[in-house]
Amino acid sequence: MATTVRRPANLALIHALSAAERGLPVIPLSSTKLPALRSPHRGAPERSHCHGECGLPGHGVHDATTDPAGVRALFAAAPWATGYGIACGRPPHRLIGIDLDITHEDGATGTGPGPASPSVLDPVPDSVPDSVAALQRLARRHQFTVPETVTVLTPSGGRHLWLTGPPDVVVPNSASRLAPGIDVRGAGGYLVGPGSVTARGAYRTAPGTAGLAPAPCPPELLRLLTPPARPHRPQSQPPQGSGLVRFVLAAREGQRNTRLFWAACRAYEHGFGEALAEALVDAAVRTGLDEHEARATIASAARLTAGP
Known part of the structure; x- marks a missing residue:
């Protein structure tokens, strides 16, 4: 029994160390895809704004590290972890994750990557109402090409595209702002790393993309991911909402x-x-x-x- 429980955690640590070796900051995740370590400030009378300054683990994505000793220490503190998260927006890669939820014509979410696990670069008819088609329509409309890059297949049939951003641009997290089913993981967010095992299944690298480096985000797409700042409102007016x-x-x-x-x-x-x-x-x-x-x-x- 003990061997069965520890095996996913051991595999998660191995995958996390491999990612950290490539310069990707990582944290342990539970089978729910949430950070495995709970906040050391839980139960405090007021919400804590500590991002790890206290020196204790349990600050979510702020714990992410590429230091092998630090990675081992995080996983030792969370032996139940079955996966790992990769912090986005952090140097040296400044990862941007394009999270594509796959839906089908009947409106149901897919249960797998489907036959042959098609690339996001493959043509998709406009009649297919999924986020891959939506991304390709955005690419045609704004005249950019979705580059070949690391692609991670999710247990639900979706996929994560890994892109890199420039050092002077902060990409925010967003949900379905670009188009329905397209979420963006930027600064302060994280992606579930390939090799992670969750309650719904395993994350794995799409065939042919494991050896790729994350591709630079096309400038036209980057502009869509970083909307202009909203105009300043006079202090005399109550904040909207x-x-x-x-x-x-x-x-x-x-x-x-x-x-x-x-x-x-x-x-x-x-x-x-x-x-x-x-x-x-x-x-x-x-x-x-x-x-x-x-x-x-x-x-x-x-x-x-x-x-x-």
Whole structure:
């Protein structure tokens, strides 16, 4: 029994060390794809803004390291880890992850990569309503080519494209902002690394891409990933969406997730969902909701309200 339990963790550590050797900062993940180490500040009366300055592990993506000794120490503290996350936006690669959820004509999410695991570069008819087709339509519209790059196949049939960004550009995380089913992992986010095992299955590198280096993000796509800063609003005006934040803060136990989802839907419907997301997460956490659950709820709202 002990051997069966430890084997995924040992494999996860091996894969994580290999990634760290290539300059990719890593953290251990549980089978739920969340950071395996819990925050050392959980239970504190006020939300902690510590990003690891306390010297203790458990700060999510802020723990990510390429140091082999540091990687081993993180996994030793989380022997139940079955996978690893790769921090995006960090030097030297400054990884940008394009997360493509695969759906089919009946609207169902795919359960596997499908026959032959087609490349994202393969032509996809416009009639196929999935995120691969959506990305290719964006490429045609904005005149860029999706480069050959490291591609990781997910247990649900989706895929992660690994791209690199320039040092002077910060790419934010987003959910379905480019198009339905296309999520972006940038600064402060992470990608599940190939070789990880989750409750839904294993992540693996697509055939023919394991030996590739992450390709530079095309400039035209990079511009889409980094929307211009919103104009400054006079301080005398209340922040847009402040009423929605107050609505979430007023939630009692049993209402927290429902109120957060409703408020996030309204924010995305009125066009300021991305701008209000962090304030909604903060409000939800202050009511007692777990941060990861709050972010997942907001991402669901973004997908639900995304236009065609």
